[in-house]
Amino acid sequence: MGSASKQSNKPDNHQGATGKAGATDRRARIAELRAEEQRRDRRNKFIAIGAASVLVASMIGVGAWVALDAKSKQDAKTAAAKAPIEGVKTFSNLSRNHVTTKVNYPQVPPVGGDHNPVWANCMGTVYDKPLENENAVHSLEHGAVWVTYNAKASAADLKTLSTKVKATPYSLMSPYPDEKGTITLTAWGTQLVLDSASDPRVDEFFTKYVQGPQTQEPGASCSTAQ
Structure with missing residues (x-):
């Protein structure tokens, strides 16, 4: 009778390498996603800061205009109050x-x-x-x-x-x-x-x-x- 072939218990180096490569890819992908999320957060932060700056600048501009307009009207009223009126x-x-x-x-x-x-x-x-x-x-x-x-x-x-x-x-x-x-x-x-x-x-x-x-x-x- 022929003897049965012996099954090898040695680890499959090819499969191990593939598993390690997959884990490395997953970690790299996760790191890439996190980096992208951080970049997106920074971008949104810059946009928010820019929008807030524009809003503040607009408010300052409007406030300055209102103050200037009020002053102009008050100056005109003061000048009119000092001016003589014909016939009075x-x-x-x-x-x-x-x-x-x-x-x-x-x-x-x-x-x-x-x-x-x-x-x-x-x-x-x-x-x-x-x-x-x-x-x-x-x-x-x-x-x-x-x-x-x-x-x-x-x-x-x-x-x-x-x-x-x-x-x-x-x-x-x-x-x-x-x-x-x-x-x-x-x-x-x-x-x-x-x-x-x-x-x-x-x-x-x-x-x-x-x-x-x-x-x-x-x-x-x-x-x-x-």
Whole structure:
């Protein structure tokens, strides 16, 4: 009988080498994936930093523009407040006593003087009936501009003026049938007569005299009264 062939127990060097190579490839692949992930994280970080920088720069730019615009408007308002307005008349040495009787004012409408202890509401208030002089004069003392008009004022004039007054705290408007001018703008000790509400001096007068330098009691209330 022939003898059976003997099976070798020696390790297969080829298989071992293949296994080691596969493990090495896996480790290399994992390392490559990690490196790619790190590169992606760094790239995203740079993008985020760049976007944040652009946003901050934009905010700074907008903030600077807003500040510059506000300063420009304030400078323009300051310049307008200092500029003379053609046709404005001023009156000095006006008394400021509180009285409960009627006052005979020399100007029509009055520009100041003794007045009632109660002021007319002047927080952008438009009245459809004439006011008592003594109440309106008290409002002037608080820095209000009083807009009055007679029957010669047009509907367009009244719309323009009422819109202006309603948008302006420390102003009031009422009819004044006895005044000579079509439209009269009055602040304490100061008055301007106009023919039309489209006159650019309306805005100039408001800019200069609403709580302007003529105000006798700056910051005093203009509401919660009549």
